[in-house]
Amino acid sequence: MASERFAISCTAVGLRDRSFASCVTAPLRSRLVVGPYTKFKNALRRWLVCGVSVVGLTGGAVVAKAEVFDSWADEVIAYTQGSNGLGGYADPAAALGEPSHDTGFAGAPEQVTSFNPAWMPDQLVSIGAGGELVVRFDQPVLDNPLGVHFGIDLLIFGNALLVDQGGVVSEVHHERGRVQVSQTGEPGSWREVVGVFADDAFPTEGYTDASDAFAFDGTAGSDFTVPVDPAFDPVDKTYQQVLAGYNGSGGGTGVDISVTGLGWIQYVRVYQDAGDAHSTEVDAFADVVPEPSGAVLLGLGACALLRWRGRRGV
Numbered sequence: 001m002a003s004e005r006f007a008i009s010c011t012a013v014g015l016r017d018r019s020f021a022s023c024v025t026a027p028l029r030s031r032l033v034v035g036p037y038t039k040f041k042n043a044l045r046r047w048l049v050c051g052v053s054v055v056g057l058t059g060g061a062v063v064a065k066a067e068v069f070d071s072w073a074d075e076v077i078a079y080t081q082g083s084n085g086l087g088g089y090a091d092p093a094a095a096l097g098e099p100s101h102d103t104g105f106a107g108a109p110e111q112v113t114s115f116n117p118a119w120m121p122d123q124l125v126s127i128g129a130g131g132e133l134v135v136r137f138d139q140p141v142l143d144n145p146l147g148v149h150f151g152i153d154l155l156i157f158g159n160a161l162l163v164d165q166g167g168v169v170s171e172v173h174h175e176r177g178r179v180q181v182s183q184t185g186e187p188g189s190w191r192e193v194v195g196v197f198a199d200d201a202f203p204t205e206g207y208t209d210a211s212d213a214f215a216f217d218g219t220a221g222s223d224f225t226v227p228v229d230p231a232f233d234p235v236d237k238t239y240q241q242v243l244a245g246y247n248g249s250g251g252g253t254g255v256d257i258s259v260t261g262l263g264w265i266q267y268v269r270v271y272q273d274a275g276d277a278h279s280t281e282v283d284a285f286a287d288v289v290p291e292p293s294g295a296v297l298l299g300l301g302a303c304a305l306l307r308w309r310g311r312r313g314v
């Protein structure tokens, strides 16, 4: 997949040369299949795994095993459409994979913007009153501290939209679904993310450079793995001001899992109470991964040097 990304999987496994070599060479191979900025970030993240591996080698305990993941949810664990779910929008696999940059509504190659959300049944799954959707990530979604991406760890994309009135946003049209997270997906393991709702602000923005919300002339895809600043309020803003406020992000509901007391999660549940008059739709889930810091980069350089010297006995 063109948007393939990497993440860290810390597992209690023995460090082997093969995993280390894979760790070093995978970023180089990835350059063949991903975009320039994403390639750069992916490479740094993979090298971060190398750094952790060296720690494991010298400490003799838990080490990191290099694996390749994308940022999107991978598996549907459960799905039940509620009483007022949208007919035809009942395929839970629509919530797996990358959020929608474009929508084929009416057969036209329209772009998804915060005013023009995803439309198609293969893009969205509808929850409905009393319904639920449970998905699993292949990798742990880690808790980012407040200073990293505003503390947001997970993004949920729906079909919420900004309402235009006279050239500015009058309101965010949303159909809020409740959110729970879990490390295991087992009964009793679920923690409610209080005050955060799926299919809410911020509506998905597929491109960063469209001239108008309905011009569909964007060429630069937005980043679905970084959140919008939660302090940004799109109301009374023009479309260009909204784009500026998104600052390259593709939007999505931001979830900070620290409010649940969990340091990482791997399962996400979106559900609606019975009797809810709305119908929450979900397009996708994304893991928000921090950028490697300068100190980490220095560590990674040391990692590579140690490995090079080790191979040559110097």
Ligand SMILES: [Ca+2]
Binding pocket: 069, 070, 071, 072, 073, 074, 137, 138
């Ligand atoms: Ca994935």
Ligand SMILES: [Ca+2]
Binding pocket: 143, 144, 145, 146, 151, 152, 153, 255, 256, 257, 258
């Ligand atoms: Ca967090």
Ligand SMILES: [Ca+2]
Binding pocket: 094, 095, 096, 098, 099, 100, 122, 123, 124, 282, 283, 284
């Ligand atoms: Ca989707």
